Amino acid sequence: MGQKIITAKDAEAMKNNFDAFIDIIPTVVLYDSAGKLTGFSMEVPPPAVFGQMLAAVATGDATTLMNLFTSEAGKPVYVIPYQKPGTYSMVVYSPNYPIYSQQITLAAGDNIVNINFETALGGGENVPVTATISGTITDKDNPATKLAGANITLKTRGFEKTVTADSDGKYSIEGLGLGLYYMGVSASGYALKADKVSISEYKTITKDIALPAGGESLTGTVYARKFPSPLVYEGAKIVVVLEDVTETMLAAYTATSDSDGKYTINGLINGKKYRLFVIVPGKKVEAISGLTAGLVSGVDFTLKDMLPELNVKFIIDGSNVTFNIFSLKTLPTAPTVLHKKVDKASLQQSDGGATADTLTAVTTSSDTWTCVVPLPDSDLYTMKVSATDSAGQLIDKYIEFKLATTAKIEVLLNEILAEGGDVNIDETGTDPSAVTVPVGGIEETSSGATNLADNSSFSAYTATGEKYYGAMAIGGATSALMSFSKQAKTTTTGMVSDIYEVSLENASIEKDLLVTLYYDRASVTDNTLLNIRYYDTATSEWKIIGDQQITINPLDGTVSAEMDSTKFSSTGFGSLAKTMATQSSQFAVFNIKTTANDDYAGTEFTMYNFPNPFDLNSKTVTITNPSATAQANPNITGTMLKYSLPSTMSGAVKLYIYNIAGELVRTIDEGTKTGGFYYYVEWDGKNKDGASCASGVYFLIPKVGDKKALDKPVKLAIIK
Incomplete structure (x- = not known):
């Protein structure tokens, strides 16, 4: 009903x-x-x-x-x-x-x-049980121009819906649940726009989108070869992405070369720089940087063979390990496979075959092989897969495995570097867990770039046919690698999923990554408590991934949360960090409250700070709700802000601090907070530029969502 x-x-x-x-x-x-x-x-x-x-x-x-x-x-x-x-x-x-x-x-x-x-769903009289996203699509340069007929697509795990803007440029998407949604907007003659919307409460969210004019095009021809006689290539995938790291989300323009090898990309912004990728099975993923729309009008490519490359995954059933081996190019013969009870480094250093057990790979389909390894014990083993292409080029692939790791996949990020995508731990099986990389979300590090494309693989030209010199080949074959594995859950309180590990090699994280994990439905009676945590090796604790917005899909039994790329430091989430060449972190789903703070049973929002007045020297304060210390460091330099959030006031919390002249000096973004708890956050006495504020009185206005949480501001006093 x-x-x-x-x-x-x-x-x-x-x-x-x-x-x-x-x-x-x-x-x-x-x-x-x-x-x-x-x-x-x-x-x-x-x-x-x-x-x-x-x-x-x-x-x-x-x-x-x-x-x-x-x-x-x-x-x-x-x-x-x-x-x-x-x-x-x-x-x-x-x-x-x-x-x-x-x-x-x-x-x-x-x-x-x-x-x-x-x-x-918790509704009642005048209490909504769904959310709505609505807004207006306009011309960025002429806001009065409403873009009738614009297409707006909203998607999240298990949900996708496209609507069309009406004659006034307005759109509305109803019936939405809580969670994170990705939005794509397109209109004829305009640039593509990608964005995301977080829904933390059932209400109508206004999301207006202004599209810049996209009057520039990029054309070209893809060749299988140029000499001795030109041969064009039909069916090459062309991906074009804006080279702008300041954008939260990037849209990918795509096209396919026709029977004449030609392609066209429309909707580019004049003067903006773009990156172009050419994707063809069995060929290098060519990447060309520095294409300025309006200056360069076309890029021709000559495809080059890739080295043999392999993706490998395994699933453990009982004591048998079933390996699936995927070749990214057609091979003349099946790869050779062997394994040994040693770690990866040891097998790489040895001759490999003298004392190892040799296996025969069984062909299951084109460029895919399967083999089964019975494991007699729980020790660590390494599999070596060797493949040779028709040109005699050899690749060796090593993958570690043991009974404790029940599933694992290792994939090269060739196409994902171009247009984003999912890395699924078991795409055809019962575990839908995945890591989603957005467009531009991961880039290969220079230390990992191998067999780079040279500038002879492409030619760029202007509208008058003159050679364009601003472009540069930045990649051919790639060594950027993601590994996604799992092991059985432990008896840790509240854990309701297996433990999943994400590892990266030769890659840097540039945008937020989405982690989707499969949980045990039978052990969950209250979905509202579900959250994803990462294992902090430094403190041996399972910690919340920031102020996460959870997306729950009960239909496939998954929970999703984003890893905020701006918070990747030298340690990152565990050791999955932005700047490290080899990095990994463990994640799991928990069914306990998302904050270590004590429960708050009150019905009113309250806030105060201590000490007050305060100086900007180092000090230690007392946290009156002891279980909140996991969220609040008592060692501060400014003042500690404590606020209590009623159970009916879950939402995005922001704290605005003004000086006595009414000028905004600092905004503290607390992210989405769950109602019914106490929270602590420090103001270090610095302004938005990082400089220490002068002595005097300041006023703090807290907001939850777009509403003031208090009738009167909180007074803060700095003394030096």
Whole structure:
């Protein structure tokens, strides 16, 4: 049941379109305590009203459809037969509501479980249970120009929806749950725009987008060879990305070379620099930097063979390790495979074959092989895979494995460096965990660049046909590597997933990475407590990934959270850091509150600071809620701010500090905070430029979302 199961807009879309009617019907899915799918059902309208519903669908009669769906006689019902008594996770999906899940216990015989979306999702009278993103799409240079017909796509894990701006440039996307959403906007004659929106409470969020004019184009021809006679290449993928590290999100322009080898990229911004990639299976991923739109009009490429390159993954079932080996180019023969009870470095230094067990790779499909290794013990082993291409070029791949690591994949980031993408731990299996790299999210470090493309692989030219000298080849084959593995969960309090490890080699992190982890549905009774933590090796603690915005997908049993790229320091999240050549971190899902702070049961927002007045010398303060010390360092130089957030006030918290003249001197962004807890944060007495503030009185205005949290500002006094 629910007031929004069907809307007037849905009814209009259903007119003479039975498929649209099917799409709107709620579905119910059951998973047993082991996470196995045991049942599925669509909610079917009762026979008494089914004929009336079909007639209303045929005519697009929204009023009749909505009345039937909400009437006692027309409420749809679902039936999932043949279920054994026991505990199950029930997941309910309806397009106009967030995905809902709850744990249920089935007894022998018939069981009736009714779901009302409004009450199940915590709603009530005048309490919304969904969020809406709406706004206006305009011309960046002429804001009065509204871009009718612009396409807006919103997506997150398990959800994607595209709408079109109306004649006034306005759009609205309803029925959204809490979480992080990625947005893409396009309009004819304008540049592409990528952005993201965080939804932390059920309300309408205004997201206006201004698109810059995109009047420039880039064309060219892709050649398989130039000599002795030119041969063009059809089907090459061209990716063009803005070279601007200040953008939070980057959009990728894509095209495919036609039968004449030609491609065209439209919508580029005059005067902006772009990077262009050419992606062809079995060929080097060519990358050309410094292409200024408006100055350069075309780039031709001559493809070059890549060295043999391999991606490897394994899954452990019992004591057997099944390896899948993927070649990025066609090989004349299967690779040779051997393994030995040593670590990777030792096998690399030895001759490899003299004392190692040799295995035969079994071909399963084109350029893919499988082999199985039975492990007699829990020790560390290393697999060596050797592949030779038709030109006699050899590549050796080494991958460590042991029984404790139940799954692992190692992939070269060739295409991901160009256009972003997912690294899935088990794409065809039961674990949907993944690391998502946005466009421009990872770049190869110079120390890892191998076999770089030379400038003879391309030629750039201006609109008048003159040679363009501003471009430079920056990459050919790549050694940027990501490894994603997992091991069984431990008995750590609150842990409800396996432990996942993300490792990078020869790569730098430039944008926020999204970590999506699979959790144990059977052990979770309250989704609102789910969060992702990383293991801090320095303190031997599991810590929250910053002020994370969690996205929960009960349908595939995953939790997603972003790793903020601005917080990658020399230590980063564990040791996954921005500047290290080899880096890794462990992550896991927890089902305990996301803050170490004590619970706050009050209904009013409160705030004060201590000491007050204060100087800018080093001092140690006393944290009155001891469990909050994990979030607050008592050793400070300024003053400690303590605030209590009621359970009804979850949201983005920002603290604005003004001087006596009313000038804003500092903004402290606390990120999204969960209501019902105490929080501590230091103001070090410095302004937004990092300089120490003068002695005097200052005023702090706290805001939660876009609303003031207090009627009066908090007074702060600095004395020197």
